[in-house]
Amino acid sequence: MIRYCLRHLSYLALLILAVTALTFFLLRLAPGDFLSELSLNPQIPRELVETLRHQYGLDKPWYVQYWRWLSQSLRGEFGYSLLYHRPVFALIWERAGNTLLLALPTFAVGLATAIVLSLISAWRRRRWPDRVISFLATAGLSLPTLVVSLVLLYVAARTGWFPIGDIHSSGFDELTLLGKLRDGLWHIMLPMMALGLRVCAMFLRYLRASLFDVLSEPFVVTAYAKGLTTAQVLLKHALPNAINPVLSVSGLVLANLLSGSFIVEIVMSWPGLGRLTLDAFMSRDVYLVMAGLITSSGLLLIGNALADLALAWHDPRIRLQVNART
């Protein structure tokens, strides 16, 4: 078990190393740097720009900069944002909460909706409710998050039913507790729909297939033979057994969720990690970009680990296997 973990961790370390090196290289390849915009201001002398460039180490080749960053990061110093003059993780920390605030409820609601819909599918197997749900799942999976976000935003702008972006209203501080809750829910609806459609569709596809598999197992026949109703069979016997494959793909869904949330955050101006990282990219704030990348990879890792744990906890076979091996 420990060896397995170590191997996975070393893969991850290699991956992060490769991703960060590549990003450093690509950032360097693109024309201009953090100080380009400043150098265009007629009131700022060129010498000052050069001094700053030297001070920030931007005059060195990319591999020197990368090596410098890497050796400092290994000592736990991830550097300061060039733009904000603050430690990068202080900035990340402020935003990561907002990303989780969007991602976790989306994950939960997506999963819950998928469970309900898949049960309906299984209950009315191969009949029109199942067909409709199955079609919706395929549609949800094939629609890019960007398109969904834009369409939802358009609807919101035309109807005024939902706010256009942001996490709270500007007058949020003056609302009562209930008002705040309503304001928050009202604001999260749209990004959650944009992001959740895909999550729900993915879960739904796996869950439906898995439920269909389970329903053809002998123990289901036995259950029916014992005189249980369809509802009882589905809820008590089929669903708990069908959920295993879903838990094991939830890591994948999480990856999808995080990459999707980058798009949704930017389109719907949700102040999370995605927007921060994009801004950092646009202004070539190298260290902040790196921190953003590491955090996303970290979130992904934690998500996958949680999915594995949930699976082990839910399925005694895996739990026993793991225990036997260690």
Add this chain to the structure above:
Amino acid sequence: MRPRSRSTVPFSILFFSILIFILAGCSNKPSAADKVPIFAKLAKDACVVDCGAGRYGGRLVYAAPAEPKSFNRLLVKDQGSFDIAERIHAGLIQLNHSTQKLEPGLAKSWQFSQDHRILDLALREEVRFSDGHPFTADDVVFTFTVLLDPKLNLPLRTAFVRDKELLRVEKTGTYAVRLIYPKPTVTAEFDLKDVALLPRHKLEAAYQSGQMESAWTGGAAPEEIVGLGPFKVKDYIPGQRLTLARNVHYWKVDRAGARLPYLDSLVIIFIPDRNARLLRFESGEVDIHDDLRPEDFSTLQRADRQRDLVLYDIGPAISSEFFWFNQNPELNPKSKQPYLAPHKFKWFSDVRFRRAISHALDRGTMSQVGFLGKASPAYGPFNASNKVWSDPTIARYEYNPGQALALLQEAGFKLNAGSSLVDRQGHPVAFSMITNADNTLRQKMGSLLQQDLAKVGISVRLAPLEFGAVIQAITGGDYEACLFGFRNDNPDPSAQQGVWLSNNSMHAWYPNQKTPATAWERRLDQLMTEQMFAFDFKERKRLVDDAQKIIAENIPIIYLVSKDILVGAKRKIGNFKPSILDHRTLWNCEELYWQAGS
């Protein structure tokens, strides 16, 4: 088969996420709006503002494209931080945006010595910072110590250094300061408007320990950020909004003696996307929008919502859109090749060619079609909006393709059978023009320019590049022509000094010249240097006018149009005086108020 509780897993996840959501929502403390503002004791030398009497109370919401990077005005290098820092800080001298003239700020009066090297300033007495700490000459001395510190590399420092010699600052009394300039400086007063005064009691420790840059970042506690501006930081939620509250120690009163500011708070929300900013303004959530595009303006004009919105076209900005030809004759040190093909250099450096190009451009249509009429033709570096410095008598190049062709023929060009222009050696006249791809208006202008020049047989290839790539091309000298525009909010000629001096790196068409390449550039250098030492305004104006005439005659930079500044605001905002200078709408935020019935 399984215990009942297992099937409730998804629901407990849901429950917890909702809980997280509620908790996150509660972390922001609610605040009661103070109906009757309680001000601290008024300064002895309060400044009386000539504005209409307003009503106290209310909250104004403004949408900014970018977040503040620092709350220290002296450290600021970007527009977003600047706009906010200006609301919470104040300087010795202020610029009135309506008149474009300087006015007393925290210095109630000042006096130059005979030789213009010494400036004595008398400070307003018994003024207090936003935390109630008294403001004295010590704070001014501290501010300049920070500003002039070579280790900090502050952008404003250069204004106070001449030939490596620094400005000296002396305290001559509790409320009196003397500035001793290394050389007489004509822009001394103008430079002071940007020097926001820092509280020594709050920042000295940070300065001594070398922590200046990290002292007033977005992570700082609001009560640590102290200034002399009309508002102070109350709450900052990164990525979302900044709430500024009234500074109860503010030192300005209206004509009736009522303390300013009128507004309880100023909320700045951050929306990077232009379209989202417009939508939120349209929906009424945002009260002011001061960067409308021409198409937004006409959409809003048509919309029903116009009843409670007022739209202002406050005239052309002081900066213009322009393009220039690369006239660098040197070899590229990397490739050992000339920056430009020799025949192209010959065209671009011929003043008749440049004048012909200028005559061939239909600036009127450019304004009408490219900007929906919300722009006006520009012919020089100081347009009519620059109230103090513009010279209406400079050479104008009216649209006249016939005259353009005549000039081109005079310069040895001729139209061939395919009606495209060729030079003496038979090279067809064609060049590429770079511009930044993110500016759609500029690209539209580029294609109009392409059409105009096609009429005189010149073929232009537009090359929209990413912003960074444009800068790389300009600084590397690797381009033929460039369509661009600076956002300049400083009407004083000194702000453009870098562009006109031939030895400067910003001298766009041929930077870093060792000796002036042409006679007129030599003359321009002379005039622009002399005007920096002309202490008589009339004399300085004459020198600047001469410089403008030289620029217009030789047109190294071909000015096209100046965009109108388009602003929208709620009708109920009182004392609203939008200006073409930055900040366009919040420059007088202490005077703004909500009229009755809003």
